[in-house]
Amino acid sequence: MNKGHILIVDDDPDVLHTARLVLKRHYETVITESSPVRLETIIKREPIDIVLLDMNFKAGATSGNEGLFWLNKIKELRPEVYVIMNTAYGDIQLAVETMKLGAVDFLVKPWEKEKLLSTVNTVYQLAKSNEKVKKLEGRESALNKDIDAGYGHLLTESKAMDHVLTMIDKVAKTDASVLILGENGTGKELIAREIHRKSQRNKETLIKVDLGALPESLFESELFGHTKGSFTDAKEDRPGRFEIADGGTLFLDEIGNISIPMQSKMLSVLQNRTVTRVGSSRSVPIDVRLISATNQPLYEMIETGSFRQDLLYRINTVEIELPPLRDRKEDILLLANHFLKSYAERYQKIGLKIEERAKKQLLNYPWPGNIRELQHAIERAVIMSDGTVSAEDVLPNRKEKITSSQSLKVEDVERNAMVKAIEKSGGNLSQAAEELGIGRTTLYRKMKKYGL
Structure with missing residues (x-):
């Protein structure tokens, strides 16, 4: 039994009855309709994969013009739907015309049951293959945006991280929604990727969406997708990040930054496990593992009305709170040496070492920007260093005195x-x-x- 949705439009009740009997054993949904007038409503409402469309509906008509008209209408409404033309008049020239307009095949009545089933099956397999290709293309496009981000590995020797590592091992084996809390730069994305790597979905993709950098005008299109013509720049149908992540993991970074109206839309998707593309009324089922992250105080935001409590319940089946780097003293030099090796290779300064005074400075500094600030400090130090990485290279004097030359902006x-x-x-x-x-x-x- 295929999950396909087949629509048969024909004014002959015998054709409708026979086609339905043949196809209903093989397809999840088979809809029959004697008049093409309702075709537009059905196409908009149902996730139709294939339409078996008659060429003539008026008594005595043989030109096929009605079929050509409705074929064009289907392609305007849903270009991805495959149409098989069905006629009692086997005109080769007419068949060629329908192919030019977008029909995928042509059946001549009276057809044999085996021929009908074989044709529909072939077209259905083609439809599924093309759907898979589009999903892969969308996934590849999303991944290409992230490819240069240089994701590292989770490095830690700190006891403050023991609880985090335990939580990762426990939650990774499930499909529970995870909320990662922590200050800026503490490595929330690394934790999300570690959970995905250890999960049963690790052969699928982790798709990241930075909600903090996403304009509200593009929120629905980016997350839920859109149909061709749904807005000015929508030149083709495009799946959103939820659809692209289907079967894998969706990582929503900076979830505390989205507005209340967008929170409502997000909640609806998570509750129903379906998305509806902008410009469409058709719901698409989704299967994603959700991981969210934020540096915002969500519980305080609930009290002030800037974050929905019911959305928080949906995203935080398990909460993981990352300690700041100042509470992970054992990791400071471990991470510093890791970044040192990486940037020394990048800037062709192999063999660099951090002098003892610089190490003490690294350990005593509070790192308000956490791991990200440490990474940038080491990169700058490697660039400025002529040999050994000194304290001046790592953390230039930050106790600035106001002078006449200092900026007053x-x-x-x-x-x-x-x-x-x-x-x-x-x-x-x-x-x-x-x-x-x-x-x-x-x-x-x-x-x-x-x-x-």
Whole structure:
């Protein structure tokens, strides 16, 4: 039994009855319709794969013009639907004309049952093959955007990470939705990829969506897909990230940044396990494992009404909270040496080592930007180093004094104040926010803005 949806449109009740008897044993849904007038409604409502379309509907008509008209209508509404033309008048020229307009095959009545079944089966297999190719093309396109991101491996020797590693091993074997919490730069994406790598879906793809960088105007199109002509730049049907990730894992980064209206749409998809492309009324079932991440205080946002509680319940079957780098002292030099080796190879400075004074400086610095800041610091140090990586290479003096030459731009002054507050508090962001007279959420947002 194939899952295909077949629509037969013919004004001959005997044809409809016979075709339905032959095909219903092999296909999940077989719909018969005697008048093409309802064809448009059915095409929009049902996920039709193949239409078996009569050429003539009016009594005595033999021109095939009606069939050509409805063939064009189907191709306008749903270009991906395969159409087999069905006529009692075997005109070769007419067959050629229908092929030019998009028909995939041509049956001459009266047909044998075996011929009908064979033709429909062949076309169905073609439809499924092309659908798979389109999905693979969409998946490849999504992956190409991520290919240069340089994802590393999860490196840790810290006891603070023991609980995280245990959680990963336990949750990876399930399909439970996971919410990863942590400050900017703590490695939330690495955790998501580690869960996927250890899951039963690891032969499929992990698709990432950075919701924080996604304009609200493109939210539905990017996540749920769109149909041709649904908006100005929609020049072809395109699957969204949910469809592309079907069978695999969907990683929604910065989920705390989406608006309430978009949260409602996301909740509907997660509840129904289906997506509806922009411009379509047809629901497409999805099978994805959802992993989300954010640095936002979601529970505080629920209290202020900026995040839906029911959406939080959908995405956090299991929560994993990553400790900041300042609480993973054992990992600082481990990660620093890892980045040092990587960038030394990239910039052709093999054999670089970090001097002892620089190591002490690395261990004593609070790393408000966490692993990402450490990575950037080591990259800069490798570029500036002439041999041994010194303390000056790793962390240039950050205790800036206001001089006549220092920038007085509002953005620069604000950034400097934030750096000093974070250093003064020893990396405690709650204390830093209080020192600056702003909320912790505002501090997070501004840290992201200034790359801290």
